Amino acid sequence: MLSIRHRVPAALRPVLALAVLLAGLLVGTAPRAQAAAAQDTSVTFRVQATTAGETLLVAGNVPQLGAWDPAKAVPLGTTASSYPHWSAGIQLPVGATVQYKYLKRSPTGTVTWESIPNRTLTVSPNAPGNHDSWNVSPVSASFHATATTSWGQNLYVVGNLPDLGSWDPAKAVPLTTASAAYPLWTGAHQLPPNTTVQYKYLKKNPDGTVTWENGDNRTVVTPPTGTLTVNDTWR
Missing domain, CATH: 2.60.40.10 (Immunoglobulins)
Structure with missing residues (x-):
């Protein structure tokens, strides 16, 4: 049997070589992309807090929580039936130890942080998330x-x-x-x-x-x- 090299015209050999190289790169990178996506999980932050027109947010030491920058903190939501319970789901890396706090932002932009020490969460898949109370240390x-x-x-x-x-x-x-x-x-x-x-x-x-x-x-x-x-x- 003739080899592929002998059967392919010389003019097409560079094209075939490039196609084989690209196929190898695609096969090699696809599993790594899937593994990276699987490393994050959704963590639900829940807190009981009364407010007087303020917005409730959560901030922490990781980029997903704004790296302690109030301007980048993640807003939590509530409804008339669930108030004073607020919540938000956030994608965080599995295995990470996260420090966080809640804060209130008034309509004029004034920020009030919880006065307790930083809260701590170790991210694990399928965990129920946290159920916190404003300014109460767990x-x-x-x-x-x-x-x-x-x-x-x-x-x-x-x-x-x-x-x-x-x-x-x-x-x-x-x-x-x-x-x-x-x-x-x-x-x-x-x-x-x-x-x-x-x-x-x-x-x-x-x-x-x-x-x-x-x-x-x-x-x-x-x-x-x-x-x-x-x-x-x-x-």
Whole structure:
């Protein structure tokens, strides 16, 4: 059989070489473009705040939140039926630790920031987002759970608060582990202070099915300020 080089006229060989080169470039770049798009996820910021004609916004330390510039802060929306609850969905990179605050802007342009320390959020896929209250410092809750899993299973925590998914497995907070830490899974999330929290752990299987742990709901009361750490074992 003759080679392609022998069958193609000499005048067309440069054109064929260019076509092969372009095809290789397209094949090499397409998967990377898809991977970059998959690294962002939509995070919903929710806050309860009363206003007197002001607009409510959220600003933070990443470009998507204006890099602390009030002029570039992201406006939140509300309606007559949802007020005083405000919300907005923002695309953020998965795995990023974001600091943020809410602010109010008057019709004349005067800006009023929350007076509490910066809030913190670690972005994870399928997380329920935050449910904040204006000028109220949340409690940083750390969940530590010892649980063995089969290949492809992952551990989540879900509970009675919107911050923990309101018992919806699709909105449960993911926990993570590593080869050196397994079977210990950990995760952090902000919760409201002075609040009774009911929660449970669940495993999500590769096919999408869910396995709940046995027993009654777990219960913990968040402190007025500071942090909360729970240490549990799957049952």
